[in-house]
């Protein structure tokens with residue numbers, strides 16, 4: 001390979017394999033050569049010819065090909081590279097990696113390599129959330145495998161939504177660049193990938209959360225009524241996004257699950273975009289395990305019982321439609337009650353308009369979280385505004401802070417959480 005940097009790209013048998021063709025092109029533009037292995041199942045989705053044409057060299061497919069062994073044996077293939085990238089990393093490939101199976105060229109190369117491995121999982125949300133995949137991902141985390149994605153959203157399968165979409169080519173490229181740069185702070189990661197795009201933090205802030213994985217929700221949720229209307233709230237996402245940025249600046253690997261907001265994704269944070277409360281819960285569950293979870297999103301309590309398939313029409317004399325509401329899942333309570341993978345420190349937010357502290361205390365007890373950040377949103381412009389007045393409520397204490405810019409609330413909160421005993425534990 002003539003480029004000074006190279007990756008061994010293992011392409012698994014998933015629908016997202018087509019995105020890898022674009023990745024190969026982008027890698028080349030960045031002076032990174034790709035040598036490719038296509039699995040048998042991968043060949044069902046992209047052809048060796050397409051892969052080799054883009055990569056500019058033959059695509060390897062067969063462990064027992066004498067020519068392959070004569071040219072470059074599978075051991076050398078796995079080592080004559082700077083980084084091994086698996087994309088799409090199917091449930092099957094992940095399981096093989098976790099158990100050390102080596103029954104084809106891809107899995108043998110993965111076992112034989114002495115280089116770092118970065119995987120881009122891609123699968124149906126149920127496969128991703130299956131306990132077997134969770135176990136396998138936890139094992140890969142222990143083994144120091146780097147992970148990018150998956151993102152959350154609509155699947156190729158009709159009507160399926162949730163975590164499992166492979167990271168986009170530009171996200172993969174960014175992850176590969178960082179892995180190749182050999183950032184020492186690139187920590188082994190779990191279910192949803194962290195690559196420390198901003199490992200030192202922008203501000204030189206103390207690295208109070210170095211090595212910690214922090215999951216944060218932010219923004220409102222949108223609950224569809226029909227294809228054009230939805231129930232929403234005034235949350236801007238400013239506070240949750242500021243907390244994500246502050247956690248990244250404190251050295252944590254941060255996953256931000258954001259509802260629809262008009263502000264930019266924070267730097268150095270893996271952001272997953274969702275719409276509804278149900279999407280948000282699926283993305284949060286898919287992002288576990290985490291050491292600390294901060295639920296700052298203003299999740300809609302209710303959604304309409306039945307989303308209309310077509311736009312609801314005004315009909316003369318028929319009056320307004322009656323919208324029956326049902327309760328949305330309670331993300332804070334659900335995660336706080338988890339027996340497996342409960343983050344060691346779970347923080348909820350309570351936006352109240354009256355009896356702020358009493359309601360926060362009640363919420364703390366009801367939800368089973370460790371801390372509630374309560375704020376008074378009654379007519380103060382907090383929702384959407386740039387300042388916040390918060391009370392930190394635990395089972396035995398209430399701490400009230402002065403009105404501060406949301407960025408300042410965020411950095412103080414991160415320092416406060418880092419000092420809590422739970423922050424020194426890992427997830428239960």
Ligand SMILES: Cc1cc2nc3c(=O)[nH]c(=O)nc-3n(C[C@H](O)[C@H](O)[C@H](O)COP(=O)(O)O)c2cc1C
Pocket residue numbers: 011012013014015016039040041042088089090091092093122123124127
């Ligand atoms: C149309 C179709 C799409 C598939 N997409 C995925 C996928 O995105 N992720 C996955 O884990 N498996 C997917 N599978 C199943 C895998 O192809 C199958 O588990 C295969 O054995 C994986 O082989 P590999 O280890 O070479 O990747 C898909 C199967 C079909 C028929």
